[in-house]
Amino acid sequence: MKATSAVALSHLDSLESEAVHIFREVAGEFERPVILFSGGKDSIVMLRLALKAFAPAAVPFTLLHVDTGHNFPEVLEYRDRTVAEHGLRLHIASVQDYIDRGVLRERPDGVRNPLQTLPLTEKIQAERFDAVFGGGRRDEEKARAKERVFSLRDEFSAWDPRRQRPELWQLYNGRHAPGEHVRVFPLSNWTELDVWQYIEREGIELPQIYFAHKREVFARDGMWLTAGDWGGPRVVELTETRLVRYRTVGDMSCTGAVDSDAATVGAVIDEIAASRLTERGATRADDKVSEAAMEDRKREGYF
Template sequence: MTTTAASSVAAGRCDLGHLDALESEAVHIFREVAGEFENPVLLFSGGKDSLLMLHLAVKAFTPGSVPFGLLHVDTGHNFPEVLDFRDRTAEKHGLELHVASVQEYIDSGVLTERADGTRNPLQTLPLTEKIAAGKFDAVFGGGRRDEEKARAKERIFSLRDEFSQWDPRRQRPELWNLYNGRHAPGEHVRVFPLSNFTELDVWQYIARERVALPSIYYAHEREVFHRGGMWLAPGDWGGPREGERVERRRVRYRTVGDMSCTGAVDSDATTVEQVITEIAASRLTERGATRADDKLSEAAMEDRKREGYF
């Protein structure tokens, strides 16, 4: 809580600013989970939303340490600079980092490489098996309701069955910030502390709190090629194809996932303030503008959530 917000509370007022209210809600969620569940874990890729979650978790438990570890599903096609940032951050906070490797599942023959080269749809099995093996009963995710319509209708506490699958009909009411974490043996709960943040809120909070991010989120010169209306980074994952020309452009990334499905946007925004101005003028959500995996079908995200993906 900021000094201004703390002063307001001490004075008996309840006039929290917008970002203070979002922060307070997220801190409350982290503490609720820590008090109610035995073995939580935080999904952590080194991207902006997971970094923001970790920042809020640190706030929630200061001066103590964060009472849970981190979990990342590494597709083998992640951006190297983001993975480096992930590792440095986990080490900085002294947190255990659990990694589920899609490449290991492909090498063992359990999963088969897709013809289009994208591995995002292949993350579900490594994720769900890692959750089961680690006996994690609550898994924090950075999903936000403004990102995509399937995420917009999901609760903050999202019950998953013994197969990690999501059934919209089993969602529970969440009135007055009361959350129901009850689950049967083998089930777990996915928890979304950033549900009510928007992309603009995220960046305004990052600016206020001076949260460090990988350089990929700011404008930089990079080799890219055009496919499906997006600028993709070349790599071993299968790009570019014949006829796709690589060129050097000044770009940045609004969201960071698998290189095969995450597009860059043309940008001159090199500071947080410039990024905020750019986002405020945008008419497309970050996933709608830059994530090819959400364009596979009209209900691509919801289909994957039902199977166990976030």
């Protein structure tokens, strides 16, 4: 009998296969999974992987976005257009609603990213989601680097390192008590460069904010922030028009732009390959509050 030769998967094919396996595993183990979808590049890639995992059938999950009220309009437009295009259902947890009801208070610096935890955790409880897909990657930040693919959370959505399970040979344990849920990270082993190379290979459309464009910005804490009614710029902060792009997208009040002339996916890939700073380390003010900022938010139930 003639022996058949094994076909080696490419690096991107291996990552895609792992993520598809994770989506299918969750579909088989859980009753009410949901995908966190903001219109940012990682959640866009995550949705593409989910579509592939179940094609030609529909994605058997709903979507969830925690809207701070300070999101970039370009990203929200992309979010809504994508949801409509694929006939998906989107849940929105609004930080502004909590502020209006007096449950949360506006921070003096105008940053709302730290206020997302309560709307997120209460939405999970109200909708009884038992698995929540997130786009976190281990290369982004040290609190994410030690995270499991299946991250068990208690009835308050809190993370306890002592309760996390080993994940040998891609075997994932989704068992949880009533009221608990599992955060699932299909892109855990991806890097920023992997994400962009996959976007290029798949021809995935992104919000134009990820590519070089002229924008009115001002300098604060070593970053170029977008001017807006969220609390910036202050009187002493002068705005200027610069050619910039965004490596990561979150709240306008804490997500900085980088000087860049990278107007295509290929140019962005070249730029990232030469960079020595992670995307969050370079452009996310909410991660710079303290050495343990993301770790604290993870324990509280956000990440």
